[in-house]
Amino acid sequence: MRVAPFLRQHGGLILIIACWLIPGLLGRTPWKPDEAYTVGLVHHIATTGDWIVPTLAGEPFMEKPPIFFLLAALMGWAFGGLLPFHDAARLASALFIGLSMAALACATHDKTRPGTGRLAVLGLVSSLGLLVHAHQLITDLALMAGIACGLTGLSLIWRQPRWAGIWFGTGMGIAFMSKGLLGPGLLGVTAAALPILHAPARSRLYLQAMRQAFYAALPWLLIWPIALWLRHPELFAVWAWDNNIGRFLGLNTLGPKPEPGGYFAILPWFALPLWPIALWTVWTRRKQLRQDSQLLVPTLYFVLALAVLSLASDARALYALPLLPPLVMLITPLYGQERQPQRLSFALIPWLLFGLVWVLLVLGWIGLQTGMPALKGPRWLAMRPGFVAQFELWRPMLALLGAVALGWLARRHWRQGLSGFITSWCSGLAAVWLCFMLLWLPWLEWGSGFGPLVKQIRAAMPADTRCTTSWHLGEPQRAMFDYYGQFRLHRLEIDGGTNCDAILVQGHDLPMAITLQRQAWQEIWHGARPGDEKKEPYRLFRRRTSTP
Structure with a gap:
């Protein structure tokens, strides 16, 4: 199969799939x-x-x-x-x-x-x-x-x-x-x-x-x-x-x-x-x-x-x-059964809608970069406390290049009936997703990843800790501690007691092992992922006296 004829025939489809699938699939943590x-x-x-x-x-x-x-x-x-x-x-x-x-x-x-x-x-x-x-x-x-x-x-x-x-x-x-x-x-x-x-x-x-x-x-x-x-x-x-x-x-x-x-x-x-x-x-x-x-x-x-x-x-x-x-x-x-050629205005609707979303994403990103309150948009943009935007030229350039290429591709198919409408919709959607993942991925990653949190808890844990018990940690959290921290948490909900000298608590409620013997435990660390301080806090306790 010759490459050039294949790309001429399917190059547009490959471009849409690549811009739609690759961004966000790679380059981020779980x-x-x-x-x-x-x-x-x-x-x-x-x-x-x-x-x-x-x-x-x-x-x-x-x-x-x-x-x-x-x-x-x-x-x-x-x-x-x-x-x-x-x-x-x-x-x-x-x-x-x-x-x-x-x-x-x-x-x-x-x-x-x-x-x-x-x-x-x-x-x-x-x-x-x-x-x-x-x-x-x-x-x-x-x-x-x-x-x-x-x-x-x-x-x-x-x-x-x-x-x-x-x-x-x-x-x-x-x-x-x-x-x-x-x-x-x-x-x-x-x-x-x-x-x-x-x-x-x-x-x-x-x-x-x-x-x-x-x-x-x-x-x-x-x-x-x-x-x-x-x-x-x-x-x-x-x-x-x-x-x-x-x-x-x-x-x-x-x-x-x-x-x-x-x-x-x-x-x-x-x-x-x-x-x-x-x-x-x-x-x-x-x-x-x-x-x-x-x-x-x-x-x-x-x-x-x-x-x-x-x-x-x-x-x-x-x-x-x-x-x-x-x-x-x-x-x-x-497909191919339309009674008359599709109007240009009908095929333009998806790009008008997605184009507006694309512009809003860019304006919001400019607000994050410059600190201009008028461009920061709704309050939810401040859900990542401590995030400091770093300007990387390749991100806006690639987002703009992708939007231009996908817009040119959609223009070629605007008058092709149902196929033209779906192509226009997909190219606009891919342009928005490409822009979102390029410009906003660092902001999303700041409060969504578990790696920094696990490292903080790992650093706060005393070196002589024999084992750590967890309380109310969900399945995603236990998996991330095992994946990033390379240490196993023993669930207090299963054994009902603790022979370990450290307890990691998720949420606001304390286990009975601590509430009944509060003087025996010392809180040595507390924290959360950025923006999760009220919703999903973590506290690390250590036994004051070591267990023989």
Whole structure:
């Protein structure tokens, strides 16, 4: 393949993806909540080689299967010499994003309309809800990739039957190894319901594809659960029941509780601009819905998945990522079907909106650099006390260069109907994200990273400290102390007492071990991350008299 023709054909798409994905993926420390504890799990695999029992700060963490942690550990091992370990591990997120893009491009590819695959990739990039999560070290990206592969398999059964079963089975396996039973359950229910609504699915071809999918999924579904059950049957029960069935049904206190309105309140902004276009596709082609598998498969999955997720006892905006692939698939049928060329003013709307955001980001950054009160904006800009801005010329220059290049790219596609609108939206979104990560990353990192805090506590701890007990430290915090401080905190909540000569307390409440023997303990350090003094303070206590 010649490089020059490839770049002429796909250079614009590569530019958008690079400006959208790379900034924020590299060059920063792990942030809580999700990234912080994930780094702890990945670091355990990288240092011990044990991928069967996910372990967080020395304790089994059976919330999720290990495929994402394992791949991230491999990335950390392969590129840890060139990048910090957490940056190298975060490359796993980019790989799963790439897998999602490749699967959706294959699912929507149409020889009569070359460009539908490109539109699908841009459709995934366009989602506002994916923007932040695409740069995080989170297992939900692997789940989304598994769902995308599974839907690709269902949509290809009547076009490429040889590969359809492999796509579907592999997608179910990746989804299972990412977050457990939810992903394969959603895909399985969709595959079971499809023959009821779609006559071609009631055929031998469909059964052959499902059989092939079964064989493709079997290794994913068996290897790790069997290995876990053989080593620790009790941990297998914790994973299978507590963190899958019990968590979904609300039989335990694991997971966040649903917000009022649930996903119906989340999706209007999370899936923008996909859902209006997808809704218009379904409405205008409702008469062909049951005959066209390209429409029926994503529509059926979306309806079933939304219903199942809405019934779950815990909910977060992050959990809506599996709803994005079907919406992406539903925007591509409109490609090239516009009745008339798109107006220039309609395609300009995204750039006008994102251009305004870009200007506000630049003005706020100038306010931080110069100290001008009029440009510092809302009070939330002062949430990083002690932050001192340092001028680095390359940051604004690169932000301006990226905005100009992306604006020129959008201008080339302004009159290309739906593709032009999505290209304009994605290029504007990428320009804003590039500007935000270049100019504001030092400010974000000042109050979000754990490295400086751990170093302060480590320096305040006496050299003769035998061991340290923790009180009310969450999973992200324990993982970060283990990752940065290279010392293990023994949880007071587990053993009920302390034989250690130091206690690290998170929050305002003191443990009973201190309140009952206040004279026996001395506070030797207190502090917090910048801006977290009231919300998340830390105090370090040392026993006044050493324990024999």
